Amino acid sequence: MEIILVLIILGVLGYFTYHPFLPSTKYEKAQNLFNAKDYRQAVNILNEIFEKHLDAPTKLAECKLNLGYQATGKTEKTKYFTEVTALRKKISNSASFAKFDSIEAKALFEISKIQYKEANGNIEKLNKNIRFIDTANQKGSESNFSSLKTKHFNDLADIHFINANEKEKTGKSSDVIDAIQSYKSASDYAKKSNNNFIIYNSTSRILICQLKTNQSVNLVSSSEVKKSDKNFQKELYYRYAIQHIKNKEFSEAEKTISLHLNFQSSNIEELKRILNREKINDAVKKVTEINTSIDKLYNNTLSIEELKSFYDGLDTVSDELGIIDYELSEKIADIKPTLFNRLLIKNIENEEYNEAINVIQKYPEFWKSTELLKNFGICSYGLAAKGLLSERNYKTVISGWLTSVFSDNVILKSLDDTAWDDNYTFSLAEAIGSNHSQHEAIPENVNYDEVSETNISIGATQKELLQQFETIIQKEIQDASLSKLVNDFYDTEKEAIVNIIAQIENDSFFAAPYFAISNGMNNEIISELDKDYHDYSNEDALEAGIPYIKNSKSTVVYQYFYASDLINKLKTAINNENKTAVKRINSKNNKQRIERFDNINNSIEDNIFNTISNKISRDENNKKLIPVMEECIAFLNQNDKLKHQYSNYVSNYCILNVNDETINNYEALLLMKGAYLRSPNNPKIVKNFITLIKFNLMDMLNDQTRKTTEIYSILDWVKSNMSQTYKQNSNELSKARGELLRQLQQAGTDISLFDDSSFSSILSGHSLNSQGLKMKKVMTYLKELGNEQESTNPLDTFTRL
Amino acid sequence: MTNPYTILGVSQDVDKAEIMKSQMFAMKKKEFPLQVIAVAAKQLLDPAKRLAADFMFPAKIKVKRIQPIQCNLKYKEINTDSLNENAFNSLK
Numbered sequence: 001m002e003i004i005l006v007l008i009i010l011g012v013l014g015y016f017t018y019h020p021f022l023p024s025t026k027y028e029k030a031q032n033l034f035n036a037k038d039y040r041q042a043v044n045i046l047n048e049i050f051e052k053h054l055d056a057p058t059k060l061a062e063c064k065l066n067l068g069y070q071a072t073g074k075t076e077k078t079k080y081f082t083e084v085t086a087l088r089k090k091i092s093n094s095a096s097f098a099k100f101d102s103i104e105a106k107a108l109f110e111i112s113k114i115q116y117k118e119a120n121g122n123i124e125k126l127n128k129n130i131r132f133i134d135t136a137n138q139k140g141s142e143s144n145f146s147s148l149k150t151k152h153f154n155d156l157a158d159i160h161f162i163n164a165n166e167k168e169k170t171g172k173s174s175d176v177i178d179a180i181q182s183y184k185s186a187s188d189y190a191k192k193s194n195n196n197f198i199i200y201n202s203t204s205r206i207l208i209c210q211l212k213t214n215q216s217v218n219l220v221s222s223s224e225v226k227k228s229d230k231n232f233q234k235e236l237y238y239r240y241a242i243q244h245i246k247n248k249e250f251s252e253a254e255k256t257i258s259l260h261l262n263f264q265s266s267n268i269e270e271l272k273r274i275l276n277r278e279k280i281n282d283a284v285k286k287v288t289e290i291n292t293s294i295d296k297l298y299n300n301t302l303s304i305e306e307l308k309s310f311y312d313g314l315d316t317v318s319d320e321l322g323i324i325d326y327e328l329s330e331k332i333a334d335i336k337p338t339l340f341n342r343l344l345i346k347n348i349e350n351e352e353y354n355e356a357i358n359v360i361q362k363y364p365e366f367w368k369s370t371e372l373l374k375n376f377g378i379c380s381y382g383l384a385a386k387g388l389l390s391e392r393n394y395k396t397v398i399s400g401w402l403t404s405v406f407s408d409n410v411i412l413k414s415l416d417d418t419a420w421d422d423n424y425t426f427s428l429a430e431a432i433g434s435n436h437s438q439h440e441a442i443p444e445n446v447n448y449d450e451v452s453e454t455n456i457s458i459g460a461t462q463k464e465l466l467q468q469f470e471t472i473i474q475k476e477i478q479d480a481s482l483s484k485l486v487n488d489f490y491d492t493e494k495e496a497i498v499n500i501i502a503q504i505e506n507d508s509f510f511a512a513p514y515f516a517i518s519n520g521m522n523n524e525i526i527s528e529l530d531k532d533y534h535d536y537s538n539e540d541a542l543e544a545g546i547p548y549i550k551n552s553k554s555t556v557v558y559q560y561f562y563a564s565d566l567i568n569k570l571k572t573a574i575n576n577e578n579k580t581a582v583k584r585i586n587s588k589n590n591k592q593r594i595e596r597f598d599n600i601n602n603s604i605e606d607n608i609f610n611t612i613s614n615k616i617s618r619d620e621n622n623k624k625l626i627p628v629m630e631e632c633i634a635f636l637n638q639n640d641k642l643k644h645q646y647s648n649y650v651s652n653y654c655i656l657n658v659n660d661e662t663i664n665n666y667e668a669l670l671l672m673k674g675a676y677l678r679s680p681n682n683p684k685i686v687k688n689f690i691t692l693i694k695f696n697l698m699d700m701l702n703d704q705t706r707k708t709t710e711i712y713s714i715l716d717w718v719k720s721n722m723s724q725t726y727k728q729n730s731n732e733l734s735k736a737r738g739e740l741l742r743q744l745q746q747a748g749t750d751i752s753l754f755d756d757s758s759f760s761s762i763l764s765g766h767s768l769n770s771q772g773l774k775m776k777k778v779m780t781y782l783k784e785l786g787n788e789q790e791s792t793n794p795l796d797t798f799t800r801l
Numbered sequence: 802m803t804n805p806y807t808i809l810g811v812s813q814d815v816d817k818a819e820i821m822k823s824q825m826f827a828m829k830k831k832e833f834p835l836q837v838i839a840v841a842a843k844q845l846l847d848p849a850k851r852l853a854a855d856f857m858f859p860a861k862i863k864v865k866r867i868q869p870i871q872c873n874l875k876y877k878e879i880n881t882d883s884l885n886e887n888a889f890n891s892l893k
Binding site: 165168208229231232242245246281283295297298328332337338339340345348370371372375410411413415417418419420421424456460461 | 861877
């Protein structure tokens with residue numbers, strides 16, 4: 001016990017003696033000093049316990065970092081921050097590193113900041129510090145380091161740009177080339193520091209330096225230049241324009257000046273003056289070339305290719321020279337018709353008909369020249385005769401040919417070139433290209449007199465030409481499908497031009513539809529036809545105009561075409577058995593459109609009737625046609641023929657299908673109700689309907705139908721819709737009733753029970769079972785639908801039978 | 802279809818007698834079948850049909866003979882030496 005007490009006392013004494021010297025106690029003291037910002041005292045204690053306390057190294061680093069912050073001089077600061085970094089080597093316990101890292105990073109950042117300030121625009125020092133930053137521990141201070149680095153890049157961009165400026169200013173070629181590299185470096189650093197000002201300006205300066213050193217430059221896609229300094233742009237584009245002029249790229253120079261150097265300056269005026277001089281020189285050169293070509297043309301040494309190129313280039317040359325010398329430009333334009341004529345005749349002589357047609361078509365409003373229209377016809381004939389019609393050209397060729405031959409003036413033009421006709425006169429009386437006396441002015445040897453041996457028919461010449469062409473296209477085209485295309489197209493075009501010539505009274509230009517539409521004269525023709533309709537209500541004129549419609553919606557011809565097309569659509573819908581399509585056409589507006597034109601309105605029922613008849617002739621047992629026919633009847637106001645057609649078709653359909661048992665009696669009754677409704681006084685229809693009424697009543701009596709309610713509903717409708725013809729033919733039902741009563745009587749049945757009006761049936765007290773009641777109802781309907789007269793004697797009917 | 806004038810080898814202003822004569826020549830020449838020659842002659846002897854054959858001769862537009870273009874402009878060599886390339890120096 002005593003020993004224990006001694007040990008406790010020794011322990012207490014030991015604790016109080018050694019406690020102040022324990023590392024943790026010392027660390028606490030250092031922490032208190034740190035909190036009191038007495039970093040120097042804290043440093044002394046922390047140095048003592050550097051290796052004895054886990055947090056001592058970090059706290060020591062923190063103290064030194066703060067001492068660095070507090071220090072005023074650059075040297076002292078650097079000393080403390082370097083001491084912080086030096087601590088790393090002394091740390092032996094790896095657990096201490098974790099917290100130390102971030103303190104060290106702060107110290108390193110402070111060092112790099114000091115070094116950045118010390119660099120003071122020195123490229124080498126800045127780069128060295130960048131390398132220092134790149135290799136430094138940045139833990140926890142990454143963004144600070146990043147911003148500091150960007151500052152370096154920004155400074156470097158500025159310095160390189162300024163250096164480049166200085167080099168460029170010397171004007172020495174080698175310096176300017178060096179400047180390009182410096183601007184590139186400036187631009188690279190500017191990109192890293194997002195310094196757009198330097199980026200854009202460097203781009204402009206690089207281009208200027210390249211131009212100064214005679215390097216080739218292309219500014220087409222340089223958007224950065226547009227954002228650079230305005231004065232830089234001015235210098236750049238000015239030098240660029242000069243470069244173009246030196247390279248003889250005059251149009252490019254002109255474009256550069258007009259786009260980028262659009263301001264007053266004697267220097268710019270000088271550029272323009274040089275450009276103008278160049279244009280004059282070019283004009284002189286071109287005139288010399290033209291004169292050489294003219295010489296060759298009359299020496300017959302100009303090839304057809306050269307002639308074509310000469311002709312094709314003439315407009316451009318004339319336009320270009322117009323800016324410099326209008327008179328000269330006009331002189332050049334004046335030679336075009338001669339060249340055109342030469343080229344065209346050469347093409348025709350060489351049988352290059354496609355080329356010739358191309359040449360003619362390029363001539364503005366060529367159809368107004370009878371010579372060109374005639375030549376167009378010759379080329380068209382030539383292509384057909386040489387077997388050169390194709391899917392690509394046949395429309396142009398055929399339409400052009402017809403337009404040419406149907407033009408009386410073209411044939412009259414031929415007379416100008418004949419030398420054998422002195423003993424003849426020519427008559428337009430039978431000409432196919434106009435109505436009689438349409439032409440206001442005709443040559444002396446032409447008249448409208450009767451054709452004779454000496455008064456030659458121009459019409460006969462035209463017909464001869466047409467016949468020759470027709471022989472060619474009918475016999476000479478080997479490809480059967482092309483032959484059909486060509487011949488069908490020829491027939492359609494010919495019919496169309498014949499039709500308009502027959503309708504138009506004035507002396508106008510008559511063209512086949514394709515030719516008229518292709519050359520934009522179709523509206524003129526349509527206007528003439530509209531006029532004819534307005535003056536004479538001539539719907540045939542409107543009909544003739546249909547092939548000429550393109551975008552002429554405001555014309556009467558178009559409205560006529562629209563109405564006419566509705567009928568075509570209706571026919572298509574019928575042929576496709578498309579009830580919905582017929583219904584869609586059946587609108588008030590459409591009806592009004594059709595009713596406006598007698599030609600269409602008066603023939604519509606026949607048109608539809610014939611279409612349906614053709615359809616029926618191909619298939620007389622087609623149920624789908626029935627609702628289509630119903631829609632057609634609904635569409636027309638005048639529809640008696642269609643109703644008759646419908647009722648007969650339905651009736652035949654029902655007979656065929658009831659006999660074949662493909663439809664039942666109820667289905668047939670339902671269909672025949674429609675037929676009866678539309679033809680209530682057609683004896684055949686009425687009789688068939690009555691027979692079906694009888695069949696349906698018998699089916700109900702014999703429990704052979706489930707449609708009792710529906711059948712009675714139809715029969716009730718019939719009761720209130722009996723036509724005169726129905727009444728005249730309904731005795732079939734009375735007979736059926738009489739026959740039934742007779743059979744019942746023979747079987748010993750009290751037939752008075754089946755007569756509602758019979759007094760005995762009321763007095764007898766007998767009641768009918770369900771079968772009897774059914775019989776009675778059928779009897780009653782037979783009686784009522786048989787249109788029997790009321791009688792007091794129930795056997796009257798039977799007696800009558 | 803070959804033009805009857807070509808078949809008979811005659812010009813456009815040939816008269817009836819010459820047509821008959823040329824028919825004989827063409828037959829001797831045997832360049833074309835006899836029937837073709839006969840049809841060609843018949844065509845040229847029928848004024849309406851002959852006019853159709855005449856149709857196939859291209860119509861010439863009346864145009865004047867082109868004269869060499871007189872130009873008052875004179876060629877002058879371009880001199881770019883006068884240009885002051887540093888006129889818009891932007892690094893002053």
